[in-house]
Amino acid sequence: MDQVAQTVHQHLDLSPGKSIGKAVYQALRQTILMGEIPDGERINEKSLAKELNVSRTPIRKAMDRLDRDNLVERKSGVGIITRGVSRKDAREIFDIRRELDTLATIRAMQIMTHDQFFSLREILEETDRCNGQGQVDQVLTMFTAFNDFIYDACDMPRLKVIVTRLKNYLVYFRDISVRGNDRRQLAIDEHWNIYHAMLTGDQNRVESIIRQHLAHSLDFILSVMEARHVG
Template identity: 45%
Template structure:
């Protein structure tokens, strides 16, 4: 069995200048969302406490917060286990994502400078080069950088703060949706389309393009979840 707790410990740097309960919560939450702790795995409060050399209180508080988010569930006579990603989770996250990305894109395109458009253009070219070499991880990382760039260029710090809480979820979905070569190619083509629309200040089509772009990604993820459920 893989040592999941050791991976959680790596994510939980107790030297950070934060309350210990917040550090434990963030580390455990990230490990669950990124799939380091797999679906169905039981989270044993005592074992984590002993291995991390801390009291059970911050572990218990972290588990409670994560349970409130719907990432784990308590099952009588078994304990707390990691919940699977459901189709309902995907639907909800993508509805939120469409709304936020439409707002970020329309806000950014109104105020972006020529140098910022050039920065985006160079990033897309870099992504093309990585994709041509079939460097999947690099392409996925660059897609994430592209999305973050739009939020940064929107100059809406509160909006960026709101989406920060979603980024771990989105990273998990993004990794699923971009494993296929054809899907990566289509996603990259769509990023070019969004770039051109932003540069041309074509505000009217932004909601439709963003919605279509993300709906396609959502459909791909739904298909992958169905495959997993049939195994």
């Protein structure tokens, strides 16, 4: 098995109920985002399908999605080339997210109703419950629910469009940064701190916690990338 196929195979999750196409896409996305397939590496669809023992159709569909995600590029006469994420890229993405999250959260805080604050608290309580039962995947789902709630509540649709374009990076970075027990609990505590600061209407406190929260996430991501020798 060649190096690309071997790396993808390590992340290939063929759990019951998950489609082969989705599993292949997620495995490829993970390896590219974390630099386990080097930037500029050529991927041969036919060879990869053979090595992974799947048909070419899910491979082709996965490549189409990765192309839309800007993680691979189809070059005439060359084929499919990876477009990886460097530590510099990660810093840029988190810089952008810091400003967008701060703007969205402060705006949401200013216009949210009592019922919306209650709903946001329910998300946090469910996150605590899932974490207490060791349900890591469900915790990640609740993290997404927390972020999506705030971006919906801020009532800034154009801002949400910008975030959606970054979501493929943000969701995966989030998944990596909260897999460790210590980091996951810290992230949950920081979400609660954001919520309480929003309740009091303390704009400076909200901004400070968000910056601290994202700095912790970025530090963890960079340490993982450095350990994997990502440039």
